[in-house]
Amino acid sequence: MLSYLIKGTVRRELFRLLWGRGESGSVSRLARLAGVSFSAAHRELEAMRAAGLAASRRFGSELQYRADEAHPRARLLAELGSVSDDDETSTQEKRDDEVRSWLASVGAPLAAPPSENPPPHLEDVLAEAVALSHRDATVARVLPLVLWHRRRELDLGRLVLEATRRDERHALGYFLELAGRLGGEARFVEAARGLSDGRRRRARMFFAGHHGPHQRAATRRNTPPEALRWGYLMNMGLDSFRSTFDKFAERP
Secondary structure: OHHHHOOOHHHHHHHHHHHHOOOOEEHHHHHHHHOOOHHHHHHHHHHHHHOOOEEEEEEOOEEEEEEOOOOOOHHHHHHHHOOOOHHHHHHHHHHHHHHHHHHHHOOOOOOOOOOOOOOOOHHHHHHHHHHHOOOOHHHHHHHHHHHHHOOOOOOHHHHHHHHHHOOOHHHHHHHHHHHHHHHOOHHHHHHHHOOOOOOOOOOEEOOOOOOOHHHHHHHHHHOOHHHHHOOEEOOOOHHHHHHHHHHHOOOO
């Protein structure tokens, strides 16, 4: 339906990202998520800003865009942005299932069906899992555990590179710090320090999706300090990660 209402693939995909999935970020990040060119994304984002559909804010040298929730029809726009074609939804769900399967194959306690494709390198699997964690709280909860389990064979340099390619460098730092604190792995804590993005001044929702002002306010009240220190708003504290870690940490 959205393809009928909003003409043009670039405009449609960016509208879905901002209003349907609650994504925000630089032109480069949003272009990558939408699978479009930088120039096309920049043109449409500026058009959305001019139309009052997007707001922007500068963080250091980077201009970041998000849905303008002050729009008088924000609720309707969010509902419209959440409409997706069946084929697109199916493709995303299949991809997410595949990443869960790969993550289970490297030690995550997930009930995931086997993948038809062999898993890529460990660092690719973990970088994909970090990206998926914004859409799946269970994946977020088990990531510190898997990082710790695979600590002896993990190439941290390559993992950082793969996470950076997916624009998940900051989120990886958060999970590395959690893994380091929970498992007493000083190397992870040290590596996490180098991944913190000092340009971030405004806390953002960790999990994707549209979040209304009341939900944002409730999440902000319940956000634990370790998440807020990384600039994330999420109802998942260290105790939640610790319970999963302690339950499965002895598993080989």
